Amino acid sequence: MDQNNWMEEMAKQTLAAQVLETNQYTQKYGLVLRKEDAALLAEARADVLRDQKRVEFGPGILPKIIYAFCDSSYIYQDNYCESMARLQEIFFQYKNEMLDEITDDELLEFMREQFENVCRGDFDYLEGTCLDLFAQAIRAGYAGYRETEGKGVFEEVDIVKRWDRELYLEALMDLF
């Protein structure tokens, strides 16, 4: 095994161990990763880093992703491993798309908010619409997310007229 492979294997094992540790917290949401799942996620991480031409030093982002999304209404045991792999992939893709202008925490906060409130658990919508719009805004110089750490900023960059609950209630009152 050459030097690079040895180091890569060490990194995978370290990440797999970190990921399994998160079970202690996530099990209260009914989410538990098996050893095979942890190994799969570590492998997926290596693949996505290679595809996105990024290098992770120190503790990886995956445990943070797990802690951020484990209480989501749209993630449950059946889709847990697959969802984490997908979120990891989307995370690294958009770190590049946003030219590293946004911190890890800000991006995670934005992703979590959109996934839960706008995308309703739809990864394609998160990746293809919400994050795409946000990335375009950041590349154009938008920096409003810094004040709110990524929270509540999608409205400023959204181009779609969304569901307005107040308007709905008003219309309902008029009908009755």
Add this chain to the structure above:
Amino acid sequence: MYSLEVDPIEKCRYPMEEIMPIVSELAQKYTGCDHSSVTYEKAQMLMEAVVYCINEDGRQEGNALATKSIPAREAYENGRKIVKEKLMELRTLYHALISDFRDYGSMCLKDTVRKGIPAFLERYDFKYAPQETLLTLDYPAMRNYGALSGVDLVLCYLRDIQLEQKFLHRMGDKYIIKVLRKYHRDYEYLSENICGIVLQNVTGHMILDKPLPGQGFGQEELESLEEILSDKTEEQIKAYLLKALERLMAEYYDNDDRLLAYLGGGLSDIVTRIKYNTENHCLGQLFVL
């Protein structure tokens, strides 16, 4: 696994498993707590930064053999300290140089020294990118700096500029400008080494043993030079001029060995031009005043 490639010239003698933890720490400091990953380009830059500092330590006298016995981390820390010291030395040198700096009208020299060097001092990042030179050093010095980069290169370069200033100051501004103007009507816009142009002219004086500043070379003198030089090889001409330069250093430049070495380094090109112009009967284009 991404393999961080380093310029072969700057290959490090430590194995990857010793360097990677240092690169990893540097990356974490670089990103603060804000980013757990960096792009390949950033990782490459940080890797090169670590290797640059390690090699800086290795370049110190006496360290070449001892380097293998100290851990990579220690070599890196030593090297980083050396880089920082060189940066301070560059700053001190620049301030000393600029107080009496003369560009003699050369825009290229003026821009490189008055704008380029301060820009380097302002933007040079000795922690995360010590290997970056940042400048193009448009004004050409009479030396080939090889694979030098970063503060190493700029420091060597500025020391050479200082030597040039020492050489030229002795001759007076008026004479220098006259020689340059005679060499080329619009010399201000040339990207040529003005010290080399003046030195080239001085070699004519040295061969004929003609004092400076003088009234220039008459037709008889040029013919005389042609006669002297026509049956000499380049090696013979160079050897003679080196001897003459040594006498010049002894008489006017307190035997400055560094200046002699620098000017001596410029002689090869000058001698080639002398030989060519002798064969083509146009020494007047080189010995202008």
